Amino acid sequence: MKTFIFCLLISTTSMFSQEINSVVESLNKDEIYNRVSGEPALTNAKNYIINQFKTLGLEELTDGYTDDFEVKSGLSLGDNSVSFGLIVPRMGIPMDRIKPSIQNWEFQKDWLPLGFTSDGNISEAEIAFVGYGITAPGYDDYSGMDVKDKVVIILTDSPEGEKSEKYNIFSSYEYKVKNAQKNGAVGALFIKAMGDSANVFEPVIVDKFNSGIVALQANRASLERYFPKKQALIDQEKAIRETKSPKSFILPNVKGNINLQLETKAFKYSNVYGMHEGEDNNRNLIIAFPYDEALSDKKIEDYLKKQNKFYYESGNNISGIATALELARRFKVNPAPVNIVFAALSGDEPNLEGARKMVAELDERVANSSAIFYLDNTEKIHKKHLIINSNDPLIVEKFRGVEAFKTLNAEAKELDARDTNPIISKNKKYVRVWNKLRSYPPAKREWTESDFAELNEYINLLEQTIRNLTQE
Template sequence: MKFFGVLAGVSAAVLAATPVSGAEPERSAERIKAHVAFLADDLMQGREAGSTGHAIAANYVASQLAQIGVKPGAAGGSYFQSVPMSGFRPADEGRFAVVAKGGPATPLVFGEDYLPGRNPLAAATALQAPMVFVGFGVVAGKRNDYAGLDVKGKIVVALAGAPKTFQTEERAYYANGRTKRLQAEKRGAVGFISVNTPSDEARQPFANAARQWKSWGMSWRESSGQAFTPAGSTPELARISVKGAAKLFVGAPKPLEQVYAAAETGAPPRFALPSRLDAALNTEPKTLESVNVVGLIEGSDPILKNEVVVLSAHLDHIGVSTNPVNGDAVNNGALDNAGGVATTLEVARAFLAGKAPRRTLLFLLNTAEEKGLIGSEYFALNPTTASPIVANVNLDMPILTYDFIDVVAFGAERSTLGPAVTRAGARMGVKLLPDPLPDEGLFTRSDHFRFVERGVPSVFLMTGFENGGQAAFTSFLRDNYHKPSDDLAQPIDYAVGAKFARLNYEIAREIADADQKPAWNKGDFFGELFKPRP
């Protein structure tokens, strides 16, 4: 494998981390420690998708699967599914101005009023078009924020987020930019603007986003060589701050303060804005390649082996920062998500050490989760197995710094996977608790959701909030999430990692050996939304 020659640069401590004698939980903890130490080493340079560091990490994981005895799960007897990708970022600050009818142009100020978007399909985008404010821009059931509005040939302006009256996970789905732009495109809009609300900026200050305005976005490439771009004819032009929104709404039928107040109850007014927007947006493209790592354990049942359960964890992280923190710029991603990858490898080992599963298990260590669930989307649309995928269990960022006694399985209440998690946890004295962060909409924000979009019942597993879990999770988000400090200096308890791996094994065993395949609960929102149509 072409990157193995680079491994000479790994610290001696990493390469010396080998299993020790003793009870199996101790050996499991030592193996997890070794995996995390390797994957979070500075040599990986933060494992950004398409980088040499990510390629080294992928080769390492493939070699571990081979040592365990997991079969290659990609085409041609390989552990690697190639993922052709496109990268794109703002080439410059762009230029935006609000032009009142018969009046002067009012420039928007970069970093204060707006941040430029990206257009994966064009290096230069120039638009001069009227603007229409569509509230949240949500179309759901009887609600249609476009009702009575003509947006054809115009720029849609929509508030970020979705009505608070929606169920939290459904709200997260409708708040997603892709979901909104698809509705705008369907009605002929030529551009899309997202406007912050005061509550958005209280939670995530606009200045924080401004520091990362030139980061790379990514997508996978279609066979034509074009970046996969839903709503490509309605590009996101810019993100507008509360301060910038005041310029967009000058002379509007309703004052901006009234719009924001009404948005809190879920029903902001909607209207054509009296001004046009002059927008110039330049996008820098690049092409790159990355891989998903795929392994397979064949099922033993002559019938059920033709159904596949996918166990996934993302291998990538966010790479190297342009602004070092305390002299450190490498975002090692020890818990996000080297811990998830390490525990997945232990699940594979446990299955091969015991009886074979009845259903086939596919282990997916995917790329570019941090870039928008790209690797999992590519796999879900281009699976390496011809057999139907009947479930996905996804691991992302388990907090392995305390002894968890409960687990959160986002989406558990939506399908028969919930009872499976409950039964598996009960065997270990681990409870299944409800989503402790409902307003975050986490069910839509990790790799499992790409399988949900293909109609596959899925859950996303995370250590729970009891026994100190809430404090551990909160402090991780505050101090270490997507920062160089997510490294081996954290108080990682590898015995907890072994426990989490065992729990995931028990859950996968429940699903793989059940007589009936997983099913969505009757009438579930996502089950109905993404039900395969003839």
């Protein structure tokens, strides 16, 4: 008698794909997609995550899982204007009798305020170019210059470029605008140093620091037209870089007018916290992930809505959210010996406000956590490259030692000093998980079965490392 044994093969990759596809599909729906403050989609996304936390059996750490807060993170512009009066010399007519030609600047095209600017009304002020606006040992852009009651034009970076140890403490916007004020200037126009992003504005983020004077960022191409031909902006900048000496001067025949009246806008956000409780209730490990939207550009939004497909960057951090929810599912099935806290952070675009609020609200848990994993954009774009950063060299080595990590196109290294996440100051075992490349608008490629399988490998790696940390 022959016995036949039938084996039912179940594809775990396929099951996993269904789980992740469900999250991706939900977060790409019109009612959830545009997750920016003030949009119903952000509230819908919050409610979706709360329902997922409930389904996955996470305990509440705050009433209704939420931690609501308000942040002044935008500027409301009233009747503001920037213009320049250009005097064109005419033969036989004294300069003081020539009526200036007024050239009005266009908001967002020619100028934007900086988030720390003060209000102000400046009329017919002289304009001075002060190079990089730095006063440092052996170098002073204000040497021999009288900029009292003038508007100064300041380049970003330093005479030695963007990454200069010598001028590092003198290169920030805050230092430069305070130095301008100290020298008597009534306004500062910042322009980007020459390069690919020379005409790209910085996002307007309200800062607690206040400049005390009007501080704007100007389009380089719009401003360089006022420089005399013999002292062209690009020539002056190159000369400073080459000689490492200032080339400051007063722009002839140009007067500036700036009227700036601003009001800060308050935005409402909510973090969502949940926890799988462990046997050792005194130990915690936190998995944090932002869920608000970086892509608020209407053109990108419209483009995506016309597509009947889902893309890697079709919404900010979709796969990061999916990764966190999958980890929550796994730790429900196979609990860890310590508390695993899941923190969905809002207000993280663009100023990490959600992380700041988490540090304040979960202060003790954050400070005493075995580690904090921050899942920030784990999408894979153009090429598949996962980066694990940590401020703890031992954690970096743990990742490098995991066999699965060696088979992935991945990299583990100590944290870049430029990462300013406030969690770092509270916890010495901060781990950032992110993709090296980002692409806006999104890459035109659907998620495939192999893509889900690779993301599954990433999550397996994270789960294994997290479990190793919780056993210590």
